Amino acid sequence: MLHREDWIDLARGLDWELSWATEEDVFPTAISGEPALPRAAWVSWEEPFRTSFREYVEMQAEKEAGVRAVREAVGRLSDAQALDFSWLNGVKLHSAMLPLAEFAAVVGNLRAARFGRTSAWRNAALLGALDECRHAQIPLLVMHDLVKWDRQFDWTHRLLHTNCWVAIAGRHLVDEMLLLADPIEFAIATNFVFETGFTNLQFVGLTALSDQVGDHLFRSMLTSIQTDEARHAQIGPPVLAVIAQHDPARAQRLLDKWFWRSWHLFAIVTGFAIDYLSPVDKRAFSFKEFMHEWVIGQYRGSLREFGLKEPWYWDEFVRSLDHYHHMVYASAYTYRATVWFDFALPGPDERQWLAEKYPASWHQYDGIWQRIAERWQATDPGVDFGVHGTSIVGFCHLCQIVLCCGTPERNDAVAIEHDGKPYIFCSEPCRWIFEQEPERYAGHRDLVKRVLAGEAPGNLVEMLTQYCGLTYETWGKDARAGSYPWMKRPPTPRRPGAGA
């Protein structure tokens, strides 16, 4: 029997010599992606870690057994109920963003498994598709166990089937990046930027945090997923290397587009979890520190490796580390009924921690939280709508997220007219992405335009229940019903004539 080293190169490199069909027939540019390069351009494509199908199956079986064992050991309802309340809501947020997006990534990987330009890439993408099936299934299985206790966990499956604004934003990103992108754009957007740049490292950071808070099942789930991500993310760099060599302008444009789009989603999912939805005494680092340590240095180094530059908006991105997730969290807290998880109100200890971690910017947010706390003190516990926005909020036409870029002192939103129609963007990079391909994005209606067109109700409660798929039981509330040990309410005045 041949040794692995003797056959692995042959097995992963079975590219056919075409005789009666052309390269364009087999790999149409419209599906395989631009630039349309001759086959010779791809022969040097090489993934750093080669995996055979047999190795893959053995490895995955071990990982499955690992998750199963942890689930059996610490997957009881009582284990989840013992976790910190704020952390559980970070889990709800994170879990809902995962499975259907991962399922969409199956499609992107399978497209690459057919239309990627080399056999080795196609093989790696096929294993990537199998990975993504697991990543859809594991959170669905793990969180399903919790639905009978807390219906908000049902949104692990439900989110992307609804018209909740986070779902609209999520679909806008996922549909383009995972379902529609050609294999070249998919590899750069998903494997290089999203996975290598962000989520692979996010899993490392959240794994450490889940260990700190004692959520061993979530840690096991993340670790199992992260090791898959680390393997299939390796598709990105060799694809980028080819595109950077032959069409560096396109490579740069794709990187700049997807870094910004990925950043927004990442800042919400991970920024919320690290800086707000975890117990303050368990936090080992702030979101900004995490970004500097794990994302920024690594990403810049990768760009230099390929002779590419930082995105043109890099300074704006670095500035936003002090602001963006704080802007969105405060906004979302005061519109918490529009999502499917509960929010923790940062108390004095949390605010002190945030002030130390964000010395340049926290003073712009502290007053907002002070005001919210005071409104709760003047409101009966549990009366969420006493401390809740009622106006319709604006959404970016590109990322579909609320208009939260910039700072409280100066919001970065940009209003423009295109073909005689008004559009608003949360930031210059979102406007730039739109203007690169207006025909792709112009027709999409954000939530405001759906309301104005009569497709969605303008009344908040009607919108939540009739359009977003939320109910009183599932919509987001203050996680402590606005009643925290540190909060001192004025004594309730006794009604005249009331008994003792």
Added chain:
Amino acid sequence: MVPLYGFLEGDTLGLLVLAHDGMSLRELADRLRSAAIVRVEVTGDVVVMVRGEAADESLTVAEAGLRALDRFDVRRAPASAQGLA
């Protein structure tokens, strides 16, 4: 009705404000302040900015040239900078 995107200095997001052509910019600013009050309270004098320029508060929405889905900003007047809660 004229839907407009309003941005109040000190707030964390842009809000949709439903105005009408005959409404003054002062009334428009009050409507935005009221919509944002759960997060921020701006007391004292304010300046309404239209297309980056301070506008006369007595102008109507139509006179200020605001059209559907335009942006306007409400900023603290320099003299009342301490009025931001």
